[in-house]
Amino acid sequence: MLKKALVVGVGLVAALTLSACGGSSDPASTDGADSGSSDALFEVATDFTLEGSPTFDAIDKRGKVIIGVKEDQPGLGFLDAATGERTGFDIEIARWVAASIGYDEADIEFKAIPSANRESAIVNGDIDYYVGTYSITDKRKEQIDFAGPYFVTGQGLLVAKDNTDIKSEDDLAGKTVCSATGSTPIQNIKENFPDTKTEEFETYSQCVEALLDGSVDAVTTDQAILLGYASQQPDELKVVGEPFTVENYGVGIQKGDDVFRTHVNELFTDGGDTWQAIYDATLGQSGSKVTQPEVDAY
Known part of the structure; x- marks a missing residue:
C-alpha cells in the first residue's frame, strides 16, 4: 500500500x-x-x-x-x-x-x-x-x-539586454531564433512564423551561447526556462513579451x-x-x- x-x-x-x-x-x-x-x-x-x-x-x-x-x-x-x-x-x-x-x-x-x-x-x-x-x-x-x-507554462523569448528590436513574437520576421532540436517551441516557429530563420542545437544552453556571441537574435523555449537563464546573467540577457503558447x-x-x-x-x-x-x-x-x-x- x-x-x-x-x-x-x-x-x-x-x-x-x-x-x-x-x-x-x-x-x-x-x-x-x-x-x-x-x-x-x-x-x-x-x-x-x-x-x-x-x-x-x-x-x-x-x-x-x-x-x-x-x-x-x-x-x-x-x-x-x-x-x-x-x-x-x-x-x-x-x-x-x-x-x-x-x-x-x-x-x-x-x-x-x-x-x-x-x-x-x-x-x-x-x-x-x-x-x-x-x-x-x-x-x-x-x-x-x-x-x-x-x-x-508558455513559450517565450530571450534576447540580449540591449536588444530593442524584439519586444514580442510579432517582431521575429527576418530574425534568427534558436531552440533545441525536436522541441515543441522550434516546431512552432517553423510552422507559424515562416519569415523567421531558425537555428537548432541539442541543448538550450548552446542556444544561449549563440545569443551571447551574436550569431542568433533570440532564444525561444518555455518562459520558465528562459527566466532561469536571464537570472544567471541579468546584465546580458532579458525575457521579452508574454507567453504565446500554453505548454503542459x-x-x-x-x-x-x-x-x-x-x-x-x-x-x-x-x-x-x-x-x-x-x-x-x-x-x-x-x-x-x-x-x-x-x-x-x-
Whole structure:
C-alpha cells in the first residue's frame, strides 16, 4: 500500500533553496552523484509494490531507477559540474516520484537526454521515465504516455539586454531564433512564423551561447526556462513579451503502462503540499506565484 510522501519541515525546505544555483553543465550521467536535500521535502515509501506495471517491474528487477532529465536549465534541471549536484523543480519532481515507489537518492541514476531523443529513450527502455520540461502533445502520445501535467507554462523569448528590436513574437520576421532540436517551441516557429530563420542545437544552453556571441537574435523555449537563464546573467540577457503558447509539462512513461501513470497522477493529485514545497524551494525563488494544475487522468 502506498505510503504518502510528506513535507516534514519548513526549516529543512529553506535549507534546500540555498543550493538552487550553479555554473555550466556536464552531459555525462551520474548515479546518485549529488548531495541533494530532498529528504527535507518527502519521505521514501517502504514495502511498496505496484502490480501490473512493466515500468515498476523493470525498476524492481534492476534495483534502481533510471530517470531521463535535463541538466542545463537553471531552476528546473541543472547539474553543477564542479560539485555533481543536481538541482531544480523538475529534478525534485523526479526524485519525488522515485521516493513514492520506494527509491531514495542512492538508488537513482540520472541520464541527460536531448529533447530529440526523449521518446526513443522511453520506447527503448533506456530510462524508466522522463522529467524535463516535457510538453504533453498528441503527437508524442502516439509513442509514449504522460502523467500530469505537473506544471503549466508558455513559450517565450530571450534576447540580449540591449536588444530593442524584439519586444514580442510579432517582431521575429527576418530574425534568427534558436531552440533545441525536436522541441515543441522550434516546431512552432517553423510552422507559424515562416519569415523567421531558425537555428537548432541539442541543448538550450548552446542556444544561449549563440545569443551571447551574436550569431542568433533570440532564444525561444518555455518562459520558465528562459527566466532561469536571464537570472544567471541579468546584465546580458532579458525575457521579452508574454507567453504565446500554453505548454503542459508531464512525466513521460512507457506507452500502455496505465498502472504507473495512474500512480503518478494520484501522487500529484494527493500531494499538493509537497508539490508546493518543491516549487517554493526551486522556481518559486524567482518570486513567481503559480497554482498546481489538475492532472489529465486520460
